[in-house]
Amino acid sequence: MKTLIQELVETFGPSGYEDAVRTLLSDRIGGAVDEVRTDALGNLIAHKKGSGQGLRVMLAAHMDEIGLVVSHIDQQGFARFQTVGGVWPITLVSGRVRFANGAAGVIGWEYWLQKSELPKMDELFIDLGATSAADAPVAVGDVACFDRPFQDLGKRLVAKAMDDRIACAIAVQTLRELQETPNDIYVVFSTQEEVGTRGAMTAAFGIAPDVAVAIDVTDTGDTPEAIPMAVSLGGGPAIKIKDSGMIAHAGVKDWMIRTAEQAGIPYQREVLTAGTTDAYSIQTTRAGVPAGCLSIPCRNIHTPSEIVDYDDVLNSVRLLRAMLSAPITL
Amino acid sequence: MLLQQLSDARGVSGHELEVRALIAEAVHGLVDEQHTDVLGNLICLRRARRPVQGQALRVMVAAHMDEIGFLATGINKDGTVRFGKVGGIDDRILLSKQVVIGESAVPGVIGYRPIHLLSAKERRSAPDLSHAAIDIGATSKEAAEKLVKLGDQITFRTSFQPLEPGAQRCVKGKALDDRAGCATLVELLGHDYAIDLYAVFTTQEEVGLRGAKVAASAIAPDLAFVLEGTICDDLPKKEDLSHVTELGKGPAITFMDRSFIADRRLVDLLVKTAQAESIPYQFKKAAAGGTDAGAIQLSREGVPAVTVAVPCRNIHAPVSILSLNDLDNTVKLMVAALQRLEGSL
Numbered sequence: 070m071k072t073l074i075q076e077l078v079e080t081f082g083p084s085g086y087e088d089a090v091r092t093l094l095s096d097r098i099g100g101a102v103d104e105v106r107t108d109a110l111g112n113l114i115a116h117k118k119g120s121g122q123g124l125r126v127m128l129a130a131h132m133d134e135i136g137l138v139v140s141h142i143d144q145q146g147f148a149r150f151q152t153v154g155g156v157w158p159i160t161l162v163s164g165r166v167r168f169a170n171g172a173a174g175v176i177g178w179e180y181w182l183q184k185s186e187l188p189k190m191d192e193l194f195i196d197l198g199a200t201s202a203a204d205a206p207v208a209v210g211d212v213a214c215f216d217r218p219f220q221d222l223g224k225r226l227v228a229k230a231m232d233d234r235i236a237c238a239i240a241v242q243t244l245r246e247l248q249e250t251p252n253d254i255y256v257v258f259s260t261q262e263e264v265g266t267r268g269a270m271t272a273a274f275g276i277a278p279d280v281a282v283a284i285d286v287t288d289t290g291d292t293p294e295a296i297p298m299a300v301s302l303g304g305g306p307a308i309k310i311k312d313s314g315m316i317a318h319a320g321v322k323d324w325m326i327r328t329a330e331q332a333g334i335p336y337q338r339e340v341l342t343a344g345t346t347d348a349y350s351i352q353t354t355r356a357g358v359p360a361g362c363l364s365i366p367c368r369n370i371h372t373p374s375e376i377v378d379y380d381d382v383l384n385s386v387r388l389l390r391a392m393l394s395a396p397i398t399l
Numbered sequence: 400m401l402l403q404q405l406s407d408a409r410g411v412s413g414h415e416l417e418v419r420a421l422i423a424e425a426v427h428g429l430v431d432e433q434h435t436d437v438l439g440n441l442i443c444l445r446r447a448r449r450p451v452q453g454q455a456l457r458v459m460v461a462a463h464m465d466e467i468g469f470l471a472t473g474i475n476k477d478g479t480v481r482f483g484k485v486g487g488i489d490d491r492i493l494l495s496k497q498v499v500i501g502e503s504a505v506p507g508v509i510g511y512r513p514i515h516l517l518s519a520k521e522r523r524s525a526p527d528l529s530h531a532a533i534d535i536g537a538t539s540k541e542a543a544e545k546l547v548k549l550g551d552q553i554t555f556r557t558s559f560q561p562l563e564p565g566a567q568r569c570v571k572g573k574a575l576d577d578r579a580g581c582a583t584l585v586e587l588l589g590h591d592y593a594i595d596l597y598a599v600f601t602t603q604e605e606v607g608l609r610g611a612k613v614a615a616s617a618i619a620p621d622l623a624f625v626l627e628g629t630i631c632d633d634l635p636k637k638e639d640l641s642h643v644t645e646l647g648k649g650p651a652i653t654f655m656d657r658s659f660i661a662d663r664r665l666v667d668l669l670v671k672t673a674q675a676e677s678i679p680y681q682f683k684k685a686a687a688g689g690t691d692a693g694a695i696q697l698s699r700e701g702v703p704a705v706t707v708a709v710p711c712r713n714i715h716a717p718v719s720i721l722s723l724n725d726l727d728n729t730v731k732l733m734v735a736a737l738q739r740l741e742g743s744l
Binding site: 274 | 621622639640641654655659660661663666682684685686696697698699700701702703
């Protein structure tokens with residue numbers, strides 16, 4: 070599964086520009102599902118038919134990652150940018166970015182070694198290696214993502230875009246391992262989550278599921294001097310109770326917990342104070358959808374080096390497989 | 400001139416009646432169907448007038464009728480009128496401005512203490528308008544109540560006017576955001592396409608893209624364009640940093656704002672069309688503001704959408720400025736882009 074994770078996290082795909090991730094995923098789920106389609110917002114929707122006795126289940130894992138978009142190129146060929154999704158300036162200084170056309174850049178700070186305060190976004194620029202505006206390899210409106218290779222630390226894995234490609238990998242692996250199921254399963258690899266859980270909203274409208282589970286990363290409280298949070302790397306998949314955008318449907322939460330306990334899969338209860346997931350917009354689609362979220366504990370979220378635990382990843386697959394293979398009662 | 404009539408017409412969010420009546424009159428004879436929906440959106444359909452292979456694409460083009468302004472929220476004992484802001488308004492531009500209240504267009508002035516009475520500190524800081532009121536000349540609550548009802552709309556008193564007749568053909572007026580879009584959209588209805596064109600004049604954009612949301616849900620379009628007036632900050636800058644847009648440089652195509660990320664295929668369609676037809680264009684170079692595209696894009700199963708805007712200096716102020724060249728080029732670009740559409744994206 071590590072190969073699948075590596076190819077997913079290293080693929081380019083900021084919000085609105087998920088094409089390469091979608092192409093890769095549609096290739097990797099071939100054979101594991103009955104049909105695949107792409108909707109108007111670019112969501113990739115994979116359908117695995119059930120035996121007809123179960124529920125219509127929607128899983129959502131988002132394909133997009135945070136990024137930057139060029140807003141101006143000056144006469145010397147330096148690019149200024151706006152952010153796509155939640156990017157902090159401190160994570161950018163001296164980092165490298167990559168564009169869809171392969172062009173690369175290094176982020177510079179006007180006040181490098183001159184200021185003790187943290188950098189501000191409008192003090193940063195992308196050094197494209199160009200010597201003039203005419204020479205710049207990108208144009209206003211072109212989008213970039215972090216450029217960092219995947220790293221396997223053994224038990225822990227490091228990469229940009231673990232948020233949320235790790236969930237994409239988990240969803241693919243779950244579909245591959247899932248044998249007979251009574252449930253009609255729609256796995257949505259969604260777009261534009263990072264700018265407001267947008268893709269999942271329209272996908273849920275089209276699918277009109279009976280129940281939905283988002284798969285996404287969550288913060289941990291297990292690093293030195295961390296903000297207290299009862300989620301640790303390696304403690305097992307986190308079952309969402311609440312975050313700042315939604316309260317998980319009690320029936321969905323209980324179904325997840327019950328399944329984990331019956332199957333002997335380690336799990337953690339998650340209360341996240343900042344941030345939300347696709348479950349937020351799915352929950353309020355049409356006449357309402359019971360929704361929950363399975364979270365993968367992750368350190369350094371929204372940085373070029375997001376860290377997850379491989380056992381948490383494998384246990385997330387086990388939990389989803391167990392949840393989906395039996396009839397569901399909420 | 401339709402733009403002049405539209406700019407002078409009064410229509411704070413939720414009070415778009417006068418603007419709607421003007422547009423309904425202007426599109427008469429150009430559309431096959433038109434109706435007003437529950438939220439007050441004027442929805443017009445001009446069917447395909449060029450040969451179509453199979454089913455015609457349903458294309459929604461939206462421009463919002465509403466403008467920023469105020470509602471009367473209370474009448475004081477001294478006969479002055481309290482007000483609440485509708486949409487994004489900077490307090491600092493309000494002092495001593497002339498306004499017009501309600502159906503009978505009662506004139507008034509937003510009162511503020513004169514410079515003589517301000518402390519040195521007050522002169523240097525933004526005013527606190529939490530107790531500001533509009534002076535309509537009434538001397539008692541009873542007298543004011545005969546002229547003003549709570550909930551009456553309040554608009555800026557600004558007349559449309561051409562400015563110095565230079566090469567950019569600038570005009571000034573209120574509510575160019577988004578009467579410029581409305582005027583453009585009416586023009587689009589005078590041309591023939593191989594698509595079913597749903598021209599939607601929306602309500603309540605300035606308070607949260609509300610009209611467009613329900614209109615898109617009812618129409619279920621295949622794709623959408625939004626016509627806007629947008630930020631133009633082309634004042635001299637010290638450094639080599641970009642303006643959001645510049646007056647006279649053509650329609651501004653949005654690739655991203657707070658409300659949505661434009662569909663790249665539609666951005667490319669507009670850019671290629673502009674290049675092929677030698678129409679000037681620019682990008683909106685800040686991810687600021689939101690437009691109806693944000694609501695339309697998320698309607699039902701999703702709608703590919705893009706926004707094209709006419710640059711407006713002093714947007715969301717009592718008076719804005721635009722270049723008629725930009726307006727004409729927006730019409731040209733949209734007509735040419737819509738004429739390239741048939742079958743699918």
